[in-house]
Amino acid sequence: MYRFNYHKPDDMAAAQQMMADAEDGVYLSGGMTLIPTLKARLASPTDVIDLSGLALSGIELADDSLTIGALTLHSEVAAGNEILSLSNLALAIGDAQVRNRGTIGGSIANSDPGADYPAAVVALGATINTTAGAIDADDYFQGLFETALKPGAIVTSVTFPLPGRAAYEKFPNPASRYAVVGVMVAETNGDVRVGVTGAGPCAYRQRNFEQALADNFSVAALDGLEVDYTEFNSDIHASAEYRGHLVGVMARRAVAQII
Amino acid sequence: MTSETGIGASVKRKEDARFITGAGHYTDDINQPGQLYAVFVRSMYPRAEIRSIDVSSALAMEGVMAAYTGADLAADGIGDLPCGWMVKSKDGSDMIQPPHPPVAVSVVNYVGEPYAMVVAETLQAARDGAEAVTADFNEIPAVVDLASAHGADQIHEAVPGNQCYDWELGDREATDAAFASADHVTSLDIVNNRLIPNAMEPRAAVGMYEAATGNYTLYTTSQNPHLARLVLAAFVNVAAESKLRVIAPDVGGGFGSKIFVYAEETAVIWAAGKLARAIKWRADRSESFLADAHGRDHRTRAELALNADGTFVGLRVKTVANMGAYLSLFASSVPTYLYGTLLAGQYRTPAIYVEVQSVFTNTAPVDAYRGAGRPEATYVVERLVETAARELGKDPADIRRLNFIQPEDFPYETPVALTYDTGDYDASLKKAIELIGYDDFAERKASSEANGKKRGIGFSCYIEACGLAPSQVAISLGAGVGLFESAEVRVDVTGSVSVMTGCHSHGQGHETTFAQIVSDKLGIPFENVDVVHGDTGRSDYGLGTYGSRSLVVGGSAIVKATDKVIAKSRKIAAHMLESTEENVDFEEGTFSVTDSNQSITFPEVAFSAYVPGNYPLDELEPGLSEKAFYDPENFTYPAGAHICEVEVDPETGKVEIVNFVAVDDFGEIINPMIVAGQVHGGLAQGIGQALLEHGIYDESGQLVTGSYMDYTMPRADDMPNFVVDTTVTPCTHNPLGAKGCGEAGAIGSTAAVMNALTDALGVVDVPMPATPETVWRAMEGE
Numbered sequence A: 001m002y003r004f005n006y007h008k009p010d011d012m013a014a015a016q017q018m019m020a021d022a023e024d025g026v027y028l029s030g031g032m033t034l035i036p037t038l039k040a041r042l043a044s045p046t047d048v049i050d051l052s053g054l055a056l057s058g059i060e061l062a063d064d065s066l067t068i069g070a071l072t073l074h075s076e077v078a079a080g081n082e083i084l085s086l087s088n089l090a091l092a093i094g095d096a097q098v099r100n101r102g103t104i105g106g107s108i109a110n111s112d113p114g115a116d117y118p119a120a121v122v123a124l125g126a127t128i129n130t131t132a133g134a135i136d137a138d139d140y141f142q143g144l145f146e147t148a149l150k151p152g153a154i155v156t157s158v159t160f161p162l163p164g165r166a167a168y169e170k171f172p173n174p175a176s177r178y179a180v181v182g183v184m185v186a187e188t189n190g191d192v193r194v195g196v197t198g199a200g201p202c203a204y205r206q207r208n209f210e211q212a213l214a215d216n217f218s219v220a221a222l223d224g225l226e227v228d229y230t231e232f233n234s235d236i237h238a239s240a241e242y243r244g245h246l247v248g249v250m251a252r253r254a255v256a257q258i259i
Numbered sequence B: 001m002t003s004e005t006g007i008g009a010s011v012k013r014k015e016d017a018r019f020i021t022g023a024g025h026y027t028d029d030i031n032q033p034g035q036l037y038a039v040f041v042r043s044m045y046p047r048a049e050i051r052s053i054d055v056s057s058a059l060a061m062e063g064v065m066a067a068y069t070g071a072d073l074a075a076d077g078i079g080d081l082p083c084g085w086m087v088k089s090k091d092g093s094d095m096i097q098p099p100h101p102p103v104a105v106s107v108v109n110y111v112g113e114p115y116a117m118v119v120a121e122t123l124q125a126a127r128d129g130a131e132a133v134t135a136d137f138n139e140i141p142a143v144v145d146l147a148s149a150h151g152a153d154q155i156h157e158a159v160p161g162n163q164c165y166d167w168e169l170g171d172r173e174a175t176d177a178a179f180a181s182a183d184h185v186t187s188l189d190i191v192n193n194r195l196i197p198n199a200m201e202p203r204a205a206v207g208m209y210e211a212a213t214g215n216y217t218l219y220t221t222s223q224n225p226h227l228a229r230l231v232l233a234a235f236v237n238v239a240a241e242s243k244l245r246v247i248a249p250d251v252g253g254g255f256g257s258k259i260f261v262y263a264e265e266t267a268v269i270w271a272a273g274k275l276a277r278a279i280k281w282r283a284d285r286s287e288s289f290l291a292d293a294h295g296r297d298h299r300t301r302a303e304l305a306l307n308a309d310g311t312f313v314g315l316r317v318k319t320v321a322n323m324g325a326y327l328s329l330f331a332s333s334v335p336t337y338l339y340g341t342l343l344a345g346q347y348r349t350p351a352i353y354v355e356v357q358s359v360f361t362n363t364a365p366v367d368a369y370r371g372a373g374r375p376e377a378t379y380v381v382e383r384l385v386e387t388a389a390r391e392l393g394k395d396p397a398d399i400r401r402l403n404f405i406q407p408e409d410f411p412y413e414t415p416v417a418l419t420y421d422t423g424d425y426d427a428s429l430k431k432a433i434e435l436i437g438y439d440d441f442a443e444r445k446a447s448s449e450a451n452g453k454k455r456g457i458g459f460s461c462y463i464e465a466c467g468l469a470p471s472q473v474a475i476s477l478g479a480g481v482g483l484f485e486s487a488e489v490r491v492d493v494t495g496s497v498s499v500m501t502g503c504h505s506h507g508q509g510h511e512t513t514f515a516q517i518v519s520d521k522l523g524i525p526f527e528n529v530d531v532v533h534g535d536t537g538r539s540d541y542g543l544g545t546y547g548s549r550s551l552v553v554g555g556s557a558i559v560k561a562t563d564k565v566i567a568k569s570r571k572i573a574a575h576m577l578e579s580t581e582e583n584v585d586f587e588e589g590t591f592s593v594t595d596s597n598q599s600i601t602f603p604e605v606a607f608s609a610y611v612p613g614n615y616p617l618d619e620l621e622p623g624l625s626e627k628a629f630y631d632p633e634n635f636t637y638p639a640g641a642h643i644c645e646v647e648v649d650p651e652t653g654k655v656e657i658v659n660f661v662a663v664d665d666f667g668e669i670i671n672p673m674i675v676a677g678q679v680h681g682g683l684a685q686g687i688g689q690a691l692l693e694h695g696i697y698d699e700s701g702q703l704v705t706g707s708y709m710d711y712t713m714p715r716a717d718d719m720p721n722f723v724v725d726t727t728v729t730p731c732t733h734n735p736l737g738a739k740g741c742g743e744a745g746a747i748g749s750t751a752a753v754m755n756a757l758t759d760a761l762g763v764v765d766v767p768m769p770a771t772p773e774t775v776w777r778a779m780e781g782e
């Protein structure tokens, strides 16, 4: 680590002010991504603003949606809620230690290409609530570690519409256990959405799958559908082509869970 | 005596209380007054000429006490890191050992090679200082690919063609003749993937120097502190052996990687002397990936010649082995005397010929890693045997039985320089076949298929040569050191005992096993025996722990010393009992006169030895402490049968091990629970090699798998529930009848997994590690 100034504000306005005042500030939630980066001296912020003093934790159920506070731990989401597929997804993140520190806000702000939550955000058509306004899932993920989050803004919560049916299937990276490919298939108010993470630079919707499933919600409906993998990630664990193949496999398995 | 703590009992490990509760004392736990911190500046280039290094900005920084380059060490007469095993080429010439300065002087040859060291008041200041060191490099294209390294652009001035040696063993003509007349030849081109050891505790060192006495003390994460002292004194010229004390306290795993003397502890102890301050260094995990010696990394063409009935008539093997950028301490011996000599396996193959060409590349040095040469040999032999069985339409168990060396054949001299003393290979295979339910495999395969999975079964009947080593044999083959072991059994006044050993425990449980032996033999409580290891100041000498040698060599030395204690005690007892030695029996800790009810306990004898009122001072010295050195007559030959069953998900290529049986013959067993633990750990590493682990450099020479994000360490959920069992043919030439168990799991299992996988897929070979994508591509016929 390099030296930095540490702040722990207890309200949102103070946090944003500290960020505005900092030469090169960064927010800290669970620290599961940020701390290793600092330890490896890969980042050298002047100020670290710890959000853990803010009241941003908890899961709230409304008539047709679930709102999860940004500081809610993966383990808290995994413990169970009205969206079973989301609990299952959270349970498949990292390991127990990571789930007991990592937060949904941190995960979504960070937008790691292999992170699990983004698949759910996209497939469930969630809304990202931030201090600079609400952002629709379809607009939020923009590229590799790139989101529509405004500079200095804080993710405060994520609102997930309650789906009629939804399932998540993950093919974990054998080393890191992040998603090589993760697919969530969801049907919400008759609308079918397929969210894919891991495969590309950021989470996206597999539109041809959605159309096929809208016509015929069955595993067979996905047979033979093309996945364009030209822009996919490629590394020692999985080539772009293999990731493309896995998108189909994971999607079929997700559908199989809920028919 | 069979007791709850004696030989053969599953005593819970003494050391676990402190390990599990965080009360261990590892090198990084050691802190000295006024201690400084060292950080190494490492090459980002796989290969470059060092034009200049500038440490002035580092020295100007707050808290920085010193910044050294390789030239500073050289100017002080600090020598190169040596390789301790001379291997000769076919033509009789010596292997070529390129210069290996601990800190690079004029060139860097792998990413992570240190070229400067910064010492500062705090770790933070040392890191800042290290970042402030600047250097001017002239980058040179690196030689990375093992297949083309020989004859590629020359790395070391002294090493034409990048070839360290071109070694052979066996009878070429006889082997060629066997092939010429054979009915069938099975051949395979196989790669033994590079592994990175990953001990849980990263390497570390604390160097201390006392100016008033000139004494040096080095705490270091070593598997063999006496050897470290010898190398640092005799070859690297740090200090006279008598002025240097090396302590390897609790060490969190080694797997071979902590046998060697590395740059960092060398530079740390030297700098401690220069600055007359204690200096600590501890590797970050990233440094471990870059700069610990890696393992394996062979490319092999292997051929087995058979008669139509499946009898093996000849084996021909040609291997290219990667040494990395420099020769690490035992690197040369691993792909030769620990590999070629094992190619007979468990079989009567009459003619064997092996050639090994070891080459340099711009990658981290490669040296012994759990099994060291023997996993590679087993992989070659057992993959070939299984493939041959398939090609000839034979049952894989039958073809092995047909060729096994039989119990009556022992001692059996192989065509590759070893004499196996004993074994019963079919006994292990038979038990393994029963335990896995081989007869019902077809049913299990059918039910897997019904679930859309492919299922396969694979065998591996391995042998290893352990208990390194008969000194005269090893030295005649090029070893630079003897490979005996020492022990001291020191009895206290009250009859409790300290056992000093030259072996080192870094997870093996010696404090328990060795105490079981001594308490059993002396008939004293297990709790009253303390095992002391890892300190050149406390045990006479020793060669450390590797090659599954601790029990069979170190334990035998302990038995020898204990026997001496008993012999002397018997004399004392005879005097005290007013009898004669011949008439005094010793059993369960009590000396008694034959045919009388007179007796005296071992602690009473000990007391008398130290308070010699009633004691034969005219015949015996007072005191009760005995030493012994034990040099083994032969290697030991643990062997066994591993059978693996896998299920493959045809859609994703993911392989699951659904059944794994290991039946091993380790000779006599002191502590079955520790043995099972050693086997489990070894299996995890062998399975890891087959399915998960891979040290990868990209074409330019950068390490791609430099963290756990990319290097797949085996985890508990990657492993099946192992079924492990043993058979016993006692070793014929050591007093314990033991053979060693530390490496077997890693030696035998890899081939079993890959044989099972190739069986499931119906293909000849799948490269290791068989990652999901690799398997998926194999199924796609690529």
Ligand SMILES: Cc1cc2nc3c(=O)[nH]c(=O)nc-3n(C[C@H](O)[C@H](O)[C@H](O)COP(=O)(O)OP(=O)(O)OC[C@H]3O[C@@H](n4cnc5c(N)ncnc54)[C@H](O)[C@@H]3O)c2cc1C
Residues within 6 Å of the ligand: A026, A027, A028, A029, A030, A031, A032, A033, A034, A035, A051, A070, A071, A074, A092, A093, A094, A095, A098, A101, A102, A103, A104, A105, A106, A107, A109, A110, A114, A115, A116, A117, A153, A154, A155, A156, A176, A177, A178, A179
């Ligand atoms: C070993 C390991 C395994 C993992 N495996 C998985 C996995 O399988 N799947 C998976 O999805 N993830 C995985 N993760 C990531 C983990 O789940 C966390 O979600 C992730 O690290 C980010 O959450 P955090 O709370 O730790 O954020 P932090 O590390 O604290 O922050 C991450 C980034 O987000 C910013 N940030 C944090 N909170 C906010 C906020 N409320 N508003 C705006 N910006 C914010 C920070 O400034 C920082 O840039 C793994 C992590 C580790 C260490």
